[in-house]
Amino acid sequence: MNNSDLIVRLLESANVRWVFGVPSGPVLPLIESLRLSSIEFVLTASETSAGFMASTVGYLTENPGVCVSTVGPGATNLTTGVGCAWLDRAPVLAFTCNVPTAWLERRIQMRIDHQALFKPITKATFSLRDGRVNEALEQALAIAASEPPGPVHLDLPEDVAQANGVEAATHRSQRSSLPDRSGDIVETLSAALKKSRRPLVVTGLSFSRCKAADKLLQFIEQQRLPFVTTLHGKGFLPESHSNWAGVIGRARRTDIKAFMDQADLIIAVGYDPIEMNYEEWTGENPVVHVSTEAADNGGSVAFVWNHACDVEMAVEAMAGLPAIANAWAAQDLQNHRVSFDRALRPDSSKFAAHHVLDILRRKLAPDGILAYDVGAHTHQIASQWRTDYPKTLLATNGWSSMGYGMPAAYA
Template sequence: MTSTTVARNVVTGLRDMGVRHVFGVPSGGWVDYMEAIRTTDGIDFVLTSHEGGAGFMADVCGRLTGVPGVCFGTFGPGATNLATGVGGATLDRSPMIALTDEMPAPLRGRTVQMAIDHQALFAPLTKTTMRIEADGAADTLAQAARIALSGRPGAVHVGLPQGMSAEAVEPAAIGPIVPDAPPAPDAAALDALTAAFAAAAKPVLAVGLGAVHAGVQDRILALAERFGLPVLLTPMAKGMVPEDHPNYAGVLFHALSDMVGRTHAEADLVVAVGYDPIEFNYESWMKDGLALASIDVAPADIDRAKHPVAAEVVGAIAPALDALLALPAGARGWDLAALAERRAAMFAKLKGREGRFGPCAALDVLRDVLPADGIMTCDVGAHTHLIGQHWRTPRPGTQIMTNGWSAMGFGLPAAIAAKLCRPDTPVCCVLGDGGFLMTVGELATAAREKLPIVIVVFTDNDLALIRIKQEKKANPIYGTPVRAEGTIGGPSLFGVPVTVARDPAEFRTALEAGFAADGPVIVEALLDSREYDELVLRKDKP
């Protein structure tokens, strides 16, 4: 059999499992892998400005394609830079394979420039960590992909020992990756679930990211409609129930969560479907004593002294929903007309208003300009809380945020990855000016790749969430102004043109031009951050 190299087995293996992009900053030890990528059809290396951005990009590729996203970092600082994006994939539940250089066996544990223990570094940030051997690289990558995709998805770290890439080995292929299927639910647990549900007068559905992964949107809608139930969403489950659906009750944890709380305060049972407390733990919003019925691939993480667990179904989600749907139909005690009034009142508060240009009006205009099938990514900040509640999301995957990890700097790399994965789909990102500064260097990546994305920067020169918390404690504003005044600076950044908008009309014109452009465009909206004060950081618990 004709021999090949370790590098080529790694690269062809990634390509054959469906990986189309590898993100990172190269090292000397990565050169053989780069050459293998260059000469292999169907896979490309994307040079990023920072390894953290590479991790965010791989995260979003994993979300959108269902194939583990792949990123690379070199020894020491390359790996620690990469770690921010790797932790994001694990806590945002995105499948990822994070590759790093590692010292060859004779140098492990020695004092060597840039050397740290990457296996130890990535252990708490990933589902597991491993390293390749020359004759088993393909098998290791296949195992890493299966683990990354199984259960709650996440990152797996794979070390590439330096000097191994050029070794001659036999060709090895990777076939389709089949994740471990969740187990079938226990019959007794299903009986407990149906009994708890049947006994409840006002059960409420709380739907999380696990339900998105399970693909049970139709069942959730059918369950809500069959029994007249309100549906609460976690932020990363946006799109599972349309905002105009009569059973939609709002998003937990984000803007005006006190108004959302008026609904779940009436419940006598929370039926949690794929609810992942990494977004928002139960105790922070459920009234004391409120019972839980959990349906998920993992056991419920809840203070059981405060909240009785009436049922806990661990395993495949769809069969548990089918068991509930098999119960006799009939509306429960919910007043859906009152729910509609609360929903309308909440959205009225979030509507853009006359006067100074604020973030609500900016989101209204952007939602109107971006096509319904477009993708909007966002960064972390006060604007995220508005987006979580206010942004109309027609289906999962059309609004992309980080909420389990919540790293500032996520939004721009996320948009780059979304456009690479969905080249025919309009893509934009919404960033605060603080988060924008964290990964502004990735503008160079967007320009180099000639990606037509619209980068919306909400400039208020204010880290608003922290400033609001300071003021609530009657503390002076300190350390939160991004700059004294003005704009992000200049008519272009890294070759990306900048248009400044000072009112909704200017903003609309700039957006329309931006979406018609053939490359990346920045639209900077100069906004009044005081609008956030009355909308975000409200009480979640009655």
């Protein structure tokens, strides 16, 4: 067994099913090991597509998606896809196959410093060395899956890939745990709700990894609160619900902003400012930020709570709060939704984007998956397309790179 075989066995034990990439000389030892395993090597149009597909798999399965490239230009192509996993928070292992170890510091054809290239867009970068492959890959798997999830880069010199494996293939799940701050959150939130006349719930990217959506919906219904989401938050709370009030920062954003401006307390659950900075929309309102990491604070956001925590424990505790009266009226919310839907569909004698989306929504099953690329149409889709099912809308918002849509659909 060589080190490529060892890597593949570790990936199998981590429930990896596919590796996406483009073959070339330095990649062939790894591809050959994959051929003899349960993992399928998927040929992609480019290394960029491989990165997008790995990011999509990581997002959908919560197991690391895996992509691989050759040295130099292959690695630079891969960075665009890996950047998606970095800003859109998907667990990914990105392998770059490299020249033999003895040549790593030399100026030769195609070779660049892969670790310097990937450092700004990954949680960690490892250069695999003979005798320490298992250790590095164990760390990489744990780092990629830990909150917040993201990509980890592993550089594999050609001689290391083909050297005899001297380690046993072992894999232990090592996801880090987050602190339970539910008692503190409930105390702070209860006090804030008692002072507020119009509290508003906002969810986002980090909520897509929360398994307590039913408890948050229970809290929303108990407190009679409207909620809005970001693009990445769509479907994790049902958009057919009478308390749904729209998507922040997308088509007809001024209508949503006008509604949100009525709020005097923001309860942000799983909100990641990578989609839209708090400074752009919260104004002077107090903000309760409940997420897996504290939000960056430039000093202008009025946080009353802003700490990393176990979101599921926090939401379960929030659901136990007794109802606290507020000034929201169900009819006002209904009028807002009707007006918003009408504004999304202006009268037109021509076949317009909103017609296409309505037809697709009628034809596609309620749990059907829509994957789409970046462009002006993303704004209309985010606001008009409705779903009650999580992970049925595949798009990149943090990274927002063109070229994502088709690879995501294939993945």
